[in-house]
Amino acid sequence: MLWEKQSRNLAFGALAAASILVSGGAAPAADWKPAKPVEIVIGNAPGGAMDRLARLADGYLKSEKLIPGESIVLPKPGGGHAVALAYMKGHAKDASHLMAVNTLLISNNLLGRSELKFADFTPISILYEEPMMFAVKYDSQIKDATDLAKRLKADPSSVSFSVSSGLGTANHMAAVLLAQSVGADIRKLKAVSFESGSEGITSVLGGHVDVVVTPPGSMMQFIDDKQLRFIAVAGEHRAAAPLGDVPTWKELGYNVSVSAWRGIIGPPGLKPEEVDFWQKAFDGFMKSDAYKKSAKEEIFEARYLNAADSAKFLAEMDKQFRDYLTLVGASGTK
Amino acid sequence: MPKLVEKSRLFIAAFGFVLAVVYAIAASRLSVPAFSDPVGPRMFPYALAIALCVASVLLIGEHFVLERRRRGAAPEAADEGDGVTRVAIVALALLTAYYVIFDFLGFLVSTALFLIAFLSFSNRGQWKTNIIVAVLFPLGIYLLLDRLFGARLPAGIFEFG
Amino acid sequence: MEQLTHFIGGFAVALEPINLWYAFLGCVMGTIVGVLPGLGPAAGMALLIPATFGMEPASAIIMLAGLYYGAQYGGSTTSILINTPGEASSVMTTLDGFQMAKAGRAGAALAVAAIGSFIAGTISVILLSLLAVPLSRFALTIGPAEYFALLLFSMASVTSLTGSSLPKAAFAVAIGLIIATVGIDLQSGTSRFTGSVPELQDGVGFIVAAVGLFAVSEVFVTLEQMFAGKTELIGLKGSLWLTRDEWRRARMPILRGSFIGFFKGILPGGGATIATILSYSLEKGLSKEPEKFGTGMIEGVAGPEAANNAAATGAFVPLLALGLPGSASTAILLGAFMIYGVQPGPGLLAKNPELVWGLIDSMYIGNVMLFILNLPLIMLFVRILYVPIGIMMPLILVVAGIGVYSLNESVLELFLALGFGVLGYLMRKLSIPIPPLVLSIVLGGLLEKSFRQSLTISGGDLGILVGSPIAVILLLLSVFVFCIPFIPKRRRNTTEVVAK
Numbered sequence: 001m002l003w004e005k006q007s008r009n010l011a012f013g014a015l016a017a018a019s020i021l022v023s024g025g026a027a028p029a030a031d032w033k034p035a036k037p038v039e040i041v042i043g044n045a046p047g048g049a050m051d052r053l054a055r056l057a058d059g060y061l062k063s064e065k066l067i068p069g070e071s072i073v074l075p076k077p078g079g080g081h082a083v084a085l086a087y088m089k090g091h092a093k094d095a096s097h098l099m100a101v102n103t104l105l106i107s108n109n110l111l112g113r114s115e116l117k118f119a120d121f122t123p124i125s126i127l128y129e130e131p132m133m134f135a136v137k138y139d140s141q142i143k144d145a146t147d148l149a150k151r152l153k154a155d156p157s158s159v160s161f162s163v164s165s166g167l168g169t170a171n172h173m174a175a176v177l178l179a180q181s182v183g184a185d186i187r188k189l190k191a192v193s194f195e196s197g198s199e200g201i202t203s204v205l206g207g208h209v210d211v212v213v214t215p216p217g218s219m220m221q222f223i224d225d226k227q228l229r230f231i232a233v234a235g236e237h238r239a240a241a242p243l244g245d246v247p248t249w250k251e252l253g254y255n256v257s258v259s260a261w262r263g264i265i266g267p268p269g270l271k272p273e274e275v276d277f278w279q280k281a282f283d284g285f286m287k288s289d290a291y292k293k294s295a296k297e298e299i300f301e302a303r304y305l306n307a308a309d310s311a312k313f314l315a316e317m318d319k320q321f322r323d324y325l326t327l328v329g330a331s332g333t334k
Numbered sequence: 335m336p337k338l339v340e341k342s343r344l345f346i347a348a349f350g351f352v353l354a355v356v357y358a359i360a361a362s363r364l365s366v367p368a369f370s371d372p373v374g375p376r377m378f379p380y381a382l383a384i385a386l387c388v389a390s391v392l393l394i395g396e397h398f399v400l401e402r403r404r405r406g407a408a409p410e411a412a413d414e415g416d417g418v419t420r421v422a423i424v425a426l427a428l429l430t431a432y433y434v435i436f437d438f439l440g441f442l443v444s445t446a447l448f449l450i451a452f453l454s455f456s457n458r459g460q461w462k463t464n465i466i467v468a469v470l471f472p473l474g475i476y477l478l479l480d481r482l483f484g485a486r487l488p489a490g491i492f493e494f495g
Numbered sequence: 496m497e498q499l500t501h502f503i504g505g506f507a508v509a510l511e512p513i514n515l516w517y518a519f520l521g522c523v524m525g526t527i528v529g530v531l532p533g534l535g536p537a538a539g540m541a542l543l544i545p546a547t548f549g550m551e552p553a554s555a556i557i558m559l560a561g562l563y564y565g566a567q568y569g570g571s572t573t574s575i576l577i578n579t580p581g582e583a584s585s586v587m588t589t590l591d592g593f594q595m596a597k598a599g600r601a602g603a604a605l606a607v608a609a610i611g612s613f614i615a616g617t618i619s620v621i622l623l624s625l626l627a628v629p630l631s632r633f634a635l636t637i638g639p640a641e642y643f644a645l646l647l648f649s650m651a652s653v654t655s656l657t658g659s660s661l662p663k664a665a666f667a668v669a670i671g672l673i674i675a676t677v678g679i680d681l682q683s684g685t686s687r688f689t690g691s692v693p694e695l696q697d698g699v700g701f702i703v704a705a706v707g708l709f710a711v712s713e714v715f716v717t718l719e720q721m722f723a724g725k726t727e728l729i730g731l732k733g734s735l736w737l738t739r740d741e742w743r744r745a746r747m748p749i750l751r752g753s754f755i756g757f758f759k760g761i762l763p764g765g766g767a768t769i770a771t772i773l774s775y776s777l778e779k780g781l782s783k784e785p786e787k788f789g790t791g792m793i794e795g796v797a798g799p800e801a802a803n804n805a806a807a808t809g810a811f812v813p814l815l816a817l818g819l820p821g822s823a824s825t826a827i828l829l830g831a832f833m834i835y836g837v838q839p840g841p842g843l844l845a846k847n848p849e850l851v852w853g854l855i856d857s858m859y860i861g862n863v864m865l866f867i868l869n870l871p872l873i874m875l876f877v878r879i880l881y882v883p884i885g886i887m888m889p890l891i892l893v894v895a896g897i898g899v900y901s902l903n904e905s906v907l908e909l910f911l912a913l914g915f916g917v918l919g920y921l922m923r924k925l926s927i928p929i930p931p932l933v934l935s936i937v938l939g940g941l942l943e944k945s946f947r948q949s950l951t952i953s954g955g956d957l958g959i960l961v962g963s964p965i966a967v968i969l970l971l972l973s974v975f976v977f978c979i980p981f982i983p984k985r986r987r988n989t990t991e992v993v994a995k
Contacts, residue, residue: 045827046541046545046827049833083905112686192371195944206636206638208952221818221843297836350669372950372955373950379687396661422718425714448889449893452888456885456886456889457883487897487900
């Protein structure tokens with residue numbers, strides 16, 4: 001584990017860190033391979049969804065022998081990815097560092113929680129999207145999506161939503177967009193924040209909150225157990241089986257579409273050949289059995305975008321998020 | 335300095351009022367998004383500022399109750415000795431120095447240096463014991479935590495440990 | 496009947512030699528991380544998870560769970576011996592445990608903590624085996640409003656039961672709650688009082704605050720006393736073990752603590768900490784000599800220590816039956832389940848009975864292991880009291896510093912802990928009790944969160960707070976507890992006995 005420490009302390013300690021790392025990391029062009037052990041950084045403690053994604057990718061890199069040296073998953077928890085992003089920034093131009101990211105990459109900056117913008121980093125690929133599901137208690141009075149929309153239109157404060165960790169999440173955005181699309185006053189929307197998705201689900205199971213807006217992974221058991229039922233999905237199109245019966249808000253005539261995506265970025269200033277190497281690696285990762293199995297288990301949808309498309313996608317997401325912030329009146333600092 | 339203890343409630347209360355005001359002002363500057371919950375991010379801090387003032391008022395009340403009772407009785411004894419001493423300041427300075435060099439020199443070196451410095455102050459005259467402790471203890475902790483548990487301790491410029 | 500079959504089948508899994516070995520390893524590591532101040536079960540499990548890859552899911556989960564509940568055994572050790580709680584759930588133990596050690600009864604305090612933990616651990620595993628599913632339904636009925644009432648009751652208990660000066664305790668609670676507001680506000684998404692320091696966005700952590708307030712300030716004060724020639728080695732007086740009288744006094748608190756702890760453990764939120772506060776309040780309330788609490792009452796160690804262990808086991812109810820973690824450590828345990836492709840929730844018992852019952856049954860065995868492991872350790876740990884103070888103090892600072900650093904590898908947090916050390920030092924000089932401050936930092940965020948969740952649901956109508964009988968009872972109890980110090984009889988005490 002010696003090498004990690006060296007690199008970390010260089011980053012922490014010396015101003016000259018970046019230049020040393022450049023001379024050490026940038027191997028001859030054309031067919032670039034990471035000469036040093038690879039770090040896949042995550043912004044949370046081990047055990048979460050980001051950790052599982054990072055470990056899946058790590059396992060693939062190892063099993064396919066794509067990299068000559070070692071690779072590890074490096075958790076850098078704190079500040080909602082802010083600490084990990086600062087760490088990546090400190091390793092500018094060093095292509096042996098990758099980071100698994102999600103919507104926080106966009107929202108943190110626009111909410112003024114992090115100085116670092118998505119454009120500060122090198123996009124490598126977008127890997128998947130999770131469908132954002134609207135669910136209610138199985139015996140809820142809310143019959144279906146149209147019924148929910150009707151109630152919301154008649155009285156926006158008659159329905160409460162559990163939106164995971166609140167303002168700045170795709171969950172919250174979905175609830176707000178729904179209120180907006182039925183023409184309700186969004187300020188009257190009851191959006192309750194919880195510390196985790198599972199806490200929010202429990203509050204709906206207990207009948208304290210009416211609707212939960214969250215990705216399906218942790219809800220499937222309650223669906224199978226007839227304790228919850230899905231009423232709609234906030235996506236461009238319907239989700240894959242077993243969620244194929246759930247209508248999208250769009251097909252019902254409400255413009256509610258959000259994306260909870262996961263992807264991989266590199267530090268600032270990577271060379272084209274370095275980006276190319278990682279792009280190919282993750283292209284292969286998406287086709288691997290391990291990935292397909294995991295996608296099925298956790299119910300997310302493969303959405304592979306290469307580096308160039310990822311950059312476009314991120315810009316689009318940035319725009320969507322800005323619009324949403326203007327809508328809720330929390331205009332960002334930047 | 336028994337007087338300090340006798341008046342301590344008044345000092346604490348004065349500090350409480352100042353802190354409450356500063357905190358309330360800081361709270362009033364928090365940005366509130368147009369879309370928020372009915373309570374908002376400022377309300378709870380305001381309530382706490384008030385709570386702090388109430389606690390301070392109670393302290394002043396208690397001061398006068400005790401004052402009346404204390405007449406003729408022995409002065410209230412401090413629990414932990416009186417006043418800030420040189421010892422505490424030296425300990426604080428050593429600890430600060432330790433944290434300053436911690437990342438730069440790495441865990442093993444900085445801890446050994448810290449222990450030697452601190453022990454020569456707190457365990458004066460026993461330099462043999464002190465050196466043994468200062469070398470073996472960081473090593474033991476390092477083996478246990480870094481090697482066995484995989485906790486990450488800084489390696490520092492010497493690159494070992 | 497089916498349950499009985501699964502129960503027995505679970506032992507077949509738990510008794511496999513390899514699983515016994517991993518349970519043992521988990522328990523040993525749990526004891527170590529529990530003893531080291533700063534390295535709690537959450538950090539311990541996070542460090543261990545990568546090492547479990549490639550293991551059988553059942554073995555890995557048995558080992559991680561062993562670490563989790565094993566840490567509850569070790570947690571009391573530093574509270575009692577050096578007045579430094581390693582976890583929030585050991586803060587209450589410092590009140591009487593450290594005083595017992597000062598009176599030469601460290602052995603008895605450690606022994607009662609181990610016995611209490613063993614009894615509570617076993618009782619709560621039995622309750623878990625029998626009642627997991629029905630109890631998880633009960634847990635669902637507790638919503639934000641009920642939580643708010645429960646937290647308010649805990650804060651009121653802390654204010655009025657720790658230390659004899661209510662204004663000073665109230666002051667400490669107010670400061671603690673203020674510190675708890677630092678960080679990103681969950682409901683509005685606003686950063687509050689963070690001063691653009693990313694480390695502060697998640698708020699001030701328990702370890703940072705506790706290491707500073709307890710360990711660092713304790714070292715400063717102890718050194719002062721040493722230089723003033725006022726200290727001598729505490730050592731041990733009388734039997735290392737419990738006396739007959741001590742055991743008689745500790746029995747009922749252990750039993751009551753076990754049940755309180757288990758039922759609190761079922762309710763996620765606040766973890767085992769609230770359970771220890773409730774147990775301490777109850778024991779003080781039932782005692783014939785409540786004024787002696789804080790001076791080394793064995794009841795004040797036995798109850799909370801049983802409660803935090805039982806709560807740790809009780810937390811498996813929502814974790815297994817609902818997939819709902821109630822604390823940072825159970826959240827990491829949940830993450831470990833998911834890594835192994837095991838999704839806790841209503842389907843888990845049906846889909847994976849061997850794993851669930853293997854885990855539950857391993858906890859019976861793990862508790863016995865921990866008990867046997869911890870008894871000889873008591874004899875080892877009390878030796879700490881014989882290490883010269885001049886050597887012990889810097890070593891405490893080093894270990895405490897590692898605990899803080901290993902959280903986020905942040906030197907900034909070391910300085911933050913140092914700041915808390917200065918604060919703790921001044922508080923000791925001014926006889927302001929420290930436990931209420933630390934507990935408010937831990938619980939303050941939950942208090943505000945549950946209040947605002949309630950009012951968001953009700954659209955700003957305060958009526959929701961008294962909307963259920965449970966909430967009303969808890970609110971009335973809070974008012975009652977807060978008023979206890981004003982009952983005239985107790986006011987005659989002119990001398991201050993301040994809990995440290």
